[in-house]
Amino acid sequence: MITKTNSYLLSKLPERIKNKIQVNSNGCWNWQGEKSRNGYGRCWFGGIRHQAHILTYNLLKGYYPEKLVLDHLCSNRQCCNPAHLSPITQKQNTHRGKAVLYKSIRK
Numbered sequence: 001m002i003t004k005t006n007s008y009l010l011s012k013l014p015e016r017i018k019n020k021i022q023v024n025s026n027g028c029w030n031w032q033g034e035k036s037r038n039g040y041g042r043c044w045f046g047g048i049r050h051q052a053h054i055l056t057y058n059l060l061k062g063y064y065p066e067k068l069v070l071d072h073l074c075s076n077r078q079c080c081n082p083a084h085l086s087p088i089t090q091k092q093n094t095h096r097g098k099a100v101l102y103k104s105i106r107k
Contacts, residue, residue, distance in 0.1 A: 009060050009082065017043065017056065021080065028079040029056070039077040053080040069093050 010018055010029075020033040020043065031041025031052045041052030057070055057080075064070070064087035071093050074084040088096075 012060060013056065014045070014059075017045065017052075017059075020052070021056075023081075026074065026076075027081060028074055028076050028084060029081040030076070030078045031080050035078070041078055041080055053077075053085060056080040057082045057085050071096060 010021065010023075013021075020031060020041075021029045022032050023029055031043075033052070034042045036042055036051075043050055043052050043055065045055055053070055053072070057064070061082045067089070068087040069090050070085045071088045072079055072084060073086055074081075076084070079085075
């Protein structure tokens with residue numbers, strides 16, 4: 001679903017990054033370019049290889065503290081929508097990941 005906010009944020013991204021994003025009905029910005037073995041989007045920007053979700057977050061929301069990691073609130077590793085990303089500690093991220101895993105196992 002493309003909302004005014006999504007549309008505005010997407011318009012601020014460099015064209016070559018924006019062209020690799022497909023917005024789905026949940027508002028996820030699914031990365032259509034290269035992906036890592038773990039399913040995270042990857043791209044080259046400024047001569048440096050980046051994870052797509054980190055790059056879009058940094059470009060659109062600014063940098064987050066170095067000790068934190070970005071958690072996908074939507075649980076979609078291909079998503080690079082900064083509204084679906086939250087800077088948290090690695091410990092919190094591991095705990096959230098286990099909670100999602102246990103929830104899916106119990107179904």
